[in-house]
Amino acid sequence: MSEPILSCRGLTKRFPGVVALDGVDFFARPGEVHALMGENGAGKSTLIKALTGVHPRDAGEAVLAGKSIHPRSPREAEAAGISTVYQEVNLIPDLSVAENICLGRQETTLGFIRWGAIRERASAALARLGVAVDVDKTLSDCSIAIQQLVAIARATDISARVLILDEPTSSLDDSEVEELFTVVRRLRDEGWAIIFVSHFLDQVYALADRITVLRNGKLVGEFLAAELPRLQLVAHMMGRSINEVEALQHREPPARPAGEPLVSVRGFGRRASVRPLDLEVRRGEVLGLAGLLGSGRTEVARLLFGLDRADSGEMHVEGKPAAMRSPQASLRARFALTPEDRKSQAILPNLTVRENLIIALQARRGIWRKIPRQEQDRLVSQFTRALGIKTSSPEQLIRNLSGGNQQKVILARWLATEPRLLLLDEPTRGIDVGAQADIERLLAKLRDEGLAIIFICADTAELARNSQRIAVMRDRAKVAELTGADLNEQAIMRAIAHGDASHPSS
Ligand SMILES: Nc1ncnc2c1ncn2[C@@H]1O[C@H](COP(=O)(O)OP(=O)(O)OP(=O)(O)O)[C@@H](O)[C@H]1O
């Protein structure tokens, strides 16, 4: 076993009302990928921020290559040798790939930027990673996956030795994840110490050599990935026994058959977005939408909710013709949509948890009928409990919650409107396994109470386990519908790849 290049001892960070990090020891070794695991709010991001100068730490020491370090900003951490790539790429979209890699490190001659040198340096940084991108391309024209690789190229362009990846794969599809992992393995083999944060257990086991588990800001332990069975890992994360974890996987079948159709559309579509399709969702049913990234799943949800306007077809709600032309109309019809990209589309960072939670309900009732404070408090405490939202207080700003807990607040926001139709786009992304099981159960309960749910999810196992019916999308068209005995993971994947027997078109 190689000596750690980075040793942290007794790292402690307190926020008002919460000890986010409580005397944690952590070590990163060269030539290893070290996964940092734990439930939402366990302290993973805080550990990284305390290491990289985003937050001053309250106690503890960090030693990098024999030298004690006290970075006061990510830039100082970078200079010391620790680079971080976050889930949300924090580069500048309007600049070129080359500029983004060399930003702030530009080579100048007598004050003039030397463009040739910048291009060369950026190309070299990308070539080292084995990534082929035109460095003159504007960053915003690149896919998220490429942007992330550019961020890594930037991070590894300076002579750093530790690379931190905080949930880097949340918005990537399978092949993009593979591409990212190829780059990460390459860096590992060159002797980088890599710290990897993710809620995807498959990815952790595919990539990590070592796993450190945190719970409630405390260190649970450090393990070799090859020696830590998956169930045991989850049990450590949740602080439960293996039996209890196994029980979480159990899912009750629907209490009763699905009811009347709530929403049905025919020939419903939008040019360049969704090819005309028929779709129906019933009360008391979860309709899953399967398909690859870009297959049109999200677009279907946006059309149904009226965020985009359908330019063909018709919609019926409870058998009556309906014109869902706007999100406002959808709100009145008691439709709810939790979007995929919560950061930009849903969270109001400078409002409190309470304000974020009640805002959709308030919008439906109209701004003149302010929800009484007592009712607000009741809703907040009800949903905080039901979804296990971890916050020091309902008056906490939502941006101070951990990523997964922010997501739960957004889900609560829509549940509070008591919707008839709930459209969920990737509701469990970034949510830890325990909370995911809680949310899945809650959805099953709401379904049994008669809610119609449309569930979009990239994970076919999760989709199969939670849906009564599945519509499969490919190339912006519906290519198959699966129910009953036909509804299983293999069938979903087959339909995603080929369409099913009744649609042998490709
Ligand atoms: N700036 C802040 N102000 C107040 N509290 C904070 C702040 N940042 C984090 N916290 C709290 O510290 C705790 C740890 O949060 P952290 O973001 O480290 O969790 P995490 O393990 O990264 O979770 P997730 O998996 O959801 O991203 C949480 O209780 C969170 O609410």
Ligand SMILES: [Mg+2]
């Ligand atoms: Mg986090």
